[in-house]
Amino acid sequence: MSWVGRSIRRVEDPTLLRGVGMFVGDIGGAAAVRFVRSPVASGLIRAVRGPAYTIEDLDADGVGNIEAVLHRPDYVRLAQPLLARERVRYVGEPVAVVVGDTAAEAEDLAEQVELDIEPLPAAVGIDGALAPGAPLVHPDESDSNVMVAGEMATPGLAEALDRAHAVVDLEIVSGRQAALPLEARGSHAVTERFGGRTTLHASIQAPHMVRTVICDLLGMPEADLRVVAPDVGGAFGQKLPLAREDAIVVWLSRRLGRPVAWIEDRSENLMASWHSREQRYRLRAGFDAEAHLESLQADVVANVGAWPCYPITWGVEPLMALAELPGPYTPEHYGVRSRGVASHTCPMSPYRGVSRPAITLALERLMDIAAPRLGLDPVEIRRRNLQSDFPHTSPTGLRHDEGTYREAMELAVRHVDLGAFRSRQHVARAAGGPQPGIGICTFSERTGYGTPAFAARAMGVTPGYENVELSMDPSGYVTVRIGASPHGQGLETALSQIVADEVGTDPGRVRVVASDTDRTPYGWGSFASRAMVLAGGATYLAAQQLATKLGSLAAEALEAAADDIVLADGRATVAGTSVGVDIAELARIAHHHTQRLPAGATPGLSVQAGYDPAGTFSNACHVAEVDVDPDTGGVSVRRFVVVEDAGRLINPMIVDGQIRGGVVQGIANALLEEIVYDEDGNILTTSLMDYLPPTVAEIPDIEILHLETLSDATVTGAKGVGEGGTIGAPAAVLNAVNDALAHLGVELNEMPATPERVRAAVRSATGTPAGPTN
């Protein structure tokens, strides 16, 4: 029986559940670093007084600037200093840094630092940053706040819209959200007294990339910096880009010759880490008489904050929207303009799902709004429009491998029993009180893409491949060294299942080493729903090589043909016989009796493999049932159903966990979490009193069903699944809220759908304040 496909328990869990994990904050023995941050959104730095290191100290040491580059003519290039130089550009931007013996003392010291800043007007929201005469965020480099502007159109778009049977216009707004990992960011650096080598432990997703950029900034060889991501308490994209703070922590440890640590607190994390998602989409869609979406025109604006993130740049949100907007649909004509607009707000990084929660909200609201105008229900309009011929090539050239867009929706609708729901809804509408609503969302999730996809973005550095080194030691145990950097996803468990099947051993005899630049091959880390496809694919290929080596060893030992050797249950046997040898015995031979190796064979059992696929598309259908209280605007999610097709499931339990966590963040995006700035650029949501992640009380049980269409674009047949939950849930919930209030004429296309926004939509639709419910 194969190990792949089984929900074996996660090897990661005992450590975490017993509370014996090692996070950056657990390392200790270091002086405390505290950053002095700008209290204003925009201003000129006149002076910094007090016991702090400033940009002058970094400059004097020759520390360089961060350059996050896209090679595009429409992209504004900047050199970003590690501490603010001359100007501050958002509340929370680091201006100076202090070091104290304890965190409390460092905070005392930071209070003594006096920032003399001449405040300037700030550009805050999308409209504020785009307005004529808006304050410029980078006036020396650009005469507008538009930092990247992509545009494309297929021929004949305008004509297609003109002749459409029905045209639907729609604007959707996505509020600013923060990834909010349970563990905020942090780093700890020690420089050896002799030799001067530095070890950085940091809560990050891509240790090798972080080593490269920090060494570039500080002018040191990469061999002199070891970067380790110990246990990481959630990341979700927020810990993918370089943290300016981490580079400064390395610099401080080298300059001071003492261990230093920066443990970000929750307020810093909310104010000055990375945000995401603040976007506006305007769609014009043309449908033919059979309700086919024929033409789609979009104008997308993403607020990208004050600085780009390295190495992903501030093109990530707007350009992903441009490339992937048609989603699971097949418009023949597509045109889009997508801009990234700088503002005096916290910079943006990718956050689980990146632009696709908003893309999906736009498309799925479009379908629900178009359906009644075309005389259809939400299921039928999707049935007529979802991809069903594979491979499908999108108007922007993306190849969609085979999926189950329609099948997933049909299964989800049967599972929830839509007919029974409509009967309940009918009764509730007559009775008044809380109103039930149901929302459907279908979407595609582009996952597991390597160098080809990243190269198309023309980044200053091109991420992509993953390498794996795999060796069997003399005891017969396998060590897998990966460039990916799992941080809670369960990748170690899943990889051990892949290896166990290929090598004929037990997952308990497989160890995975990750997240340490001294002990792993160069790789890109864990993000973009890629690790299972890429690190999994490379592991699969390497394990096949190891199996080949073991097969030839066994053939030699058993005097059989290599093709006849079967590796299973810890034994190498000759097919169809009971003649065999323990794999552990082969491991001994390979290391300790190399005189018995086949001629020309290398001693030992080490192999390596790389993998770099073009990418694959997962798909899913989410269905949300909500109750909406028209008098308060309060929304309760009563039921949530996911039908997911992520290709081959290596460990279904782990996949379910990925989906559930993502759905919770998606529900948060739809209803609760929003980073809010006032018009002067002051951030108002700097604690968990004001920024509201859901609690267990706000989340229903999440029911998950699987379809399993093996990908022809990956060697394992697996597709990525890390982001789907966050992508689909917001649109499902918003569609459900709209469905609940449809009889009142409500149309609400902004998320989060806070109670106040829902209530305002009810008031606006009904024209008068709704009376109280008794």
Place this chain on the structure above:
Amino acid sequence: MKPARFAYVAPDSIEDVLDALDRFGDEAKVLSGGQSLVPMMNFRLARPEVIVDIGRVGGLDGMSVVNGSLTVGARVIHARLEAPTGAMPDGRTEPLGGVLGSLLPEVARFVGHLPIRARGTFGGSIAHADPAAEWCILARTLDAEMVALRRGGERVIAAADFFETVFTTALEPEELLAAVHLPILGDDWRAGFCEFSRRAGDFAVVAAMTAVRLDPATGAISEARIGVGGVAGVPVRLPAAEATLVGEVPGAEVHAAAAEVAAGEVDPAGDLHGSAAYRRDLVRAMVARALAQGAGAPG
């Protein structure tokens, strides 16, 4: 997120607590359950020089019934009010009856989350005086009496005089809130409580408590109390809305009319969690629902 430097004293008698408060005055802050004070210190929004921890003092965590009122000791944790009991004059401890006996559990479940209810204290919440805190709304609506001790003295402060503005009470720096007297409310009273918050366990955006006394002969309302939190710096009573109820028999239309007056009677300020207009809408809904709940109808 680390507190500024402070001194810490933990006396083991009331006398020593009062001495410490007398000595340190407004440099001191009383620590009870710490569920509000400690986070505020970590944010450095509160910077007391001296923390006077009353956790070792006996005699502050009792509940007793005397002369139709329940005396709740300042250090009674929220969780005990989910199933309130009281020491009777004869020394027995019994489940608390009366309308208050049913109202307290109904309100207690809205106070924070289980860990907060297991540590935070009734007196701590009253003395902290968050205008949206459930116990402050209850104290104001029921005209509770606060017992304040100081070295060599004691005074009783009416709820109407106790809450002054946000996080500010009539307690002097040298005074300790020792207990709160709550009326038990006889069988002729009907009470209800309704709260809207963004998430389970959050402070209310708006919450309303209502208590009406019915004339046993006519069934009409002879006395009415409506208290609302989340619309001002302190929990407020709404006398105009209360007046519309007096003389009326409870019912949907009567409740709706009172709720409409209530919505017009408040003058909330807007903030991140709700504009002024939205809070008025919530006052209308919460008051109507609290009245309906008190009348035994579904909300």
